[in-house]
Amino acid sequence: MITVIYKNQKIQLDEKDSLGTGGEATVIKANNLAFKIYHVSSPEKILKLKDFISSNFDLPDNVARPFDLVYDLKSEPIGFTMPIAKKCKEMIHLSNKKYRTQEQIDTNSIIKVFSHVKETLEKIHSNNLVVGDFNDLNALFNQNFLSVFIDVDSYQFGKYPCPVGTDQFIDPNLYGVDLTKKPSFSKQTDWYSFAVMFFKSLLFVHPYGGTHKTHQTLYDRAQNKIIVFDKNVIYPKMGLNPNCLNDELLNFFETIFKKAKRIDIPSSKFKELENSFEACKSCGLFYHKDRQQCPDCHKLKPQQNVDISQIIITKNIDEDKCIVENIYQTEGAILFTKVIDKTIYVIELINSNTFLHKFSDQKVSTLLWKQNLKNVRYEIFKNYLLVGSENDLMIFEISANSITPVTKTVTFMFDNVPMFGCSENKIYRLSDSSLATGEILHKNLFESILMQTLENQTWFKVGNPDIGCGFFRIFKDYHYFIFSKKGRFELDLPVLDGKIIETEAEFSINTILLLRKTLYKGRTWSHYHIIDDEGKIIDTKSEESLNSELLRTLSGKILVGSSIVHPSDAGIVIEKHKQLTLKKETSNYISSNDRLFLYKDGMLAVSDRKIIFIKLIK
Numbered sequence: 001m002i003t004v005i006y007k008n009q010k011i012q013l014d015e016k017d018s019l020g021t022g023g024e025a026t027v028i029k030a031n032n033l034a035f036k037i038y039h040v041s042s043p044e045k046i047l048k049l050k051d052f053i054s055s056n057f058d059l060p061d062n063v064a065r066p067f068d069l070v071y072d073l074k075s076e077p078i079g080f081t082m083p084i085a086k087k088c089k090e091m092i093h094l095s096n097k098k099y100r101t102q103e104q105i106d107t108n109s110i111i112k113v114f115s116h117v118k119e120t121l122e123k124i125h126s127n128n129l130v131v132g133d134f135n136d137l138n139a140l141f142n143q144n145f146l147s148v149f150i151d152v153d154s155y156q157f158g159k160y161p162c163p164v165g166t167d168q169f170i171d172p173n174l175y176g177v178d179l180t181k182k183p184s185f186s187k188q189t190d191w192y193s194f195a196v197m198f199f200k201s202l203l204f205v206h207p208y209g210g211t212h213k214t215h216q217t218l219y220d221r222a223q224n225k226i227i228v229f230d231k232n233v234i235y236p237k238m239g240l241n242p243n244c245l246n247d248e249l250l251n252f253f254e255t256i257f258k259k260a261k262r263i264d265i266p267s268s269k270f271k272e273l274e275n276s277f278e279a280c281k282s283c284g285l286f287y288h289k290d291r292q293q294c295p296d297c298h299k300l301k302p303q304q305n306v307d308i309s310q311i312i313i314t315k316n317i318d319e320d321k322c323i324v325e326n327i328y329q330t331e332g333a334i335l336f337t338k339v340i341d342k343t344i345y346v347i348e349l350i351n352s353n354t355f356l357h358k359f360s361d362q363k364v365s366t367l368l369w370k371q372n373l374k375n376v377r378y379e380i381f382k383n384y385l386l387v388g389s390e391n392d393l394m395i396f397e398i399s400a401n402s403i404t405p406v407t408k409t410v411t412f413m414f415d416n417v418p419m420f421g422c423s424e425n426k427i428y429r430l431s432d433s434s435l436a437t438g439e440i441l442h443k444n445l446f447e448s449i450l451m452q453t454l455e456n457q458t459w460f461k462v463g464n465p466d467i468g469c470g471f472f473r474i475f476k477d478y479h480y481f482i483f484s485k486k487g488r489f490e491l492d493l494p495v496l497d498g499k500i501i502e503t504e505a506e507f508s509i510n511t512i513l514l515l516r517k518t519l520y521k522g523r524t525w526s527h528y529h530i531i532d533d534e535g536k537i538i539d540t541k542s543e544e545s546l547n548s549e550l551l552r553t554l555s556g557k558i559l560v561g562s563s564i565v566h567p568s569d570a571g572i573v574i575e576k577h578k579q580l581t582l583k584k585e586t587s588n589y590i591s592s593n594d595r596l597f598l599y600k601d602g603m604l605a606v607s608d609r610k611i612i613f614i615k616l617i618k
């Protein structure tokens with residue numbers, strides 16, 4: 001608890017009500033407001049805030065502007081209040097293909113969000129305010145595809161600079177500029193950041209993404225204006241066919257990123273884009289109706305294969321052969337996959353119906369529901385299906401070709417995601433201020449407390465056999481833990497600078513791979529630790545995310561002992577004690593966006609629409 005003074009009243013801020021924390025401040029909910037409290041308050045920040053508040057800018061409600069100053073008990077200003085952004089997600093989710101598949105967010109919805117972002121940005125600009133550090137973590141969207149702008153206290157106005165810019169979104173014209181000295185951003189640099197976010201959400205690639213033989217970093221590519229469509233760039237496998245956009249949009253992006261002109265799409269043109277994309281009836285790709293036919297199904301020439309020599313990930317290239325078997329291919333979308341022993345469970349959405357498929361000796365399919373449930377998480381263990389939706393956790397028994405409700409319980413969320421997991425035999429969930437584990441007996445859940453955590457502030461993940469890892473957050477401090485058959489252990493991890501923006505974990509029988517992504521002074525970093533089942537750290541690595549072939553995406557990997565198996569566009573890469581070996585023969589079958597699972601004497605690679613089995617042989 002901390003006590004602050006707001007509008008001459010004492011207010012208690014509870015660590016359980018934290019909404020998030022970053023390098024600069026923690027945001028806590030109280031009295032239906034968000035209290036942003038700086039870790040270290042400075043006279044410059046407070047002066048800027050006072051000027052912002054007294055300027056009475058005419059901003060729309062979806063801009064979370066500072067309302068009033070907040071003081072400590074010695075009457076020193078330490079932060080401010082602002083409106084709470086309810087049920088919103090960061091825009092970064094819109095360029096995440098897995099999230100987009102799961103939530104079935106199509107291109108027309110992207111147009112809708114960005115149309116609202118554009119409208120809002122114009123209103124901000126009409127006040128002579130500039131967003132400055134405009135990025136996909138401080139722009140949010142809600143369920144109606146309307147935008148919300150946060151971190152408004154960092155906006156540039158008058159003599160006040162916006163002191164930071166984010167690697168992927170900052171205009172290359174500002175590379176190397178000391179942003180703290182004087183106001184350097186402009187309306188044009190905001191439109192540049194807008195165009196990057198829009199591009200990423202339309203095609204799932206950065207305008208300067210992909211791999212180039214000589215210009216290897218994004219900075220280098222941006223400075224040399226070599227865009228992802230350049231003939232010397234290997235286009236990421238995850239990226240959509242650019243011809244799903246119309247020529248007008250492609251020209252707009254080329255003007256900005258190739259010709260380096262800072263233009264903006266006129267509002268009338270944006271209006272025309274609304275609902276102008278339709279789904280291909282055979283492959284599901286959304287393409288602009290100007291195109292007449294689906295660019296993926298009517299390709300003029302076969303897609304280029306990845307030229308392995310140009311991918312700069314590894315020194316060892318392995319000539320091992322591989323055997324590949326198609327397990328499943330669908331026109332629908334794969335929402336969830338789990339392997340238990342030799343059985344594969346798949347939850348799939350097809351024609352707005354959600355199915356559960358079980359692949360063992362034969363395929364058995366069960367219709368779960370005649371709709372797509374949004375914002376849910378699935379888990380499967382033994383013969384039970386778990387469905388988490390906000391704080392509700394429903395448990396169903398899976399029988400021959402139907403499911404029967406067994407029981408219902410609750411859990412807490414972290415960042416709006418319901419937290420629960422399961423091992424082979426047990427369910428794990430959050431209950432009040434503890435992590436509970438239980439089994440189902442006679443249709444009832446029998447539980448015991450595994451450990452104390454903090455309500456609303458706990459993230460965790462579980463593997464087999466009953467091995468897990470997580471953290472709870474007390475204001476700005478993260479407390480990491482693991483549990484295994486050997487007990488519960490606190491982790492002594494180095495404190496990372498900046499804001500943690502993503503956490504993932506994978507498990508082997510007795511080791512844990514903890515992956516984290518941080519944003520610090522505008523640059524994104526990926527970190528991993530391999531940890532044994534007593535909490536001892538075996539291996540650690542940190543890389544800048546943008547230039548990392550293997551750690552740009554944290555999910556989808558397999559851990560075997562102390563080796564990590566990464567999916568990449570060049571094929572499977574095995575990392576052992578930081579030595580990388582590329583299994584070149586797998587390059588035609590794998591993409592960096594796949595999820596890998598151990599299966600029989602090989603592995604499964606799961607993409608949005610396909611499951612294959614890969615076995616490596618000498």
Ligand SMILES: [Zn+2]
Pocket residue numbers: 280281282283284285294295296297
């Ligand atoms: Zn098609």
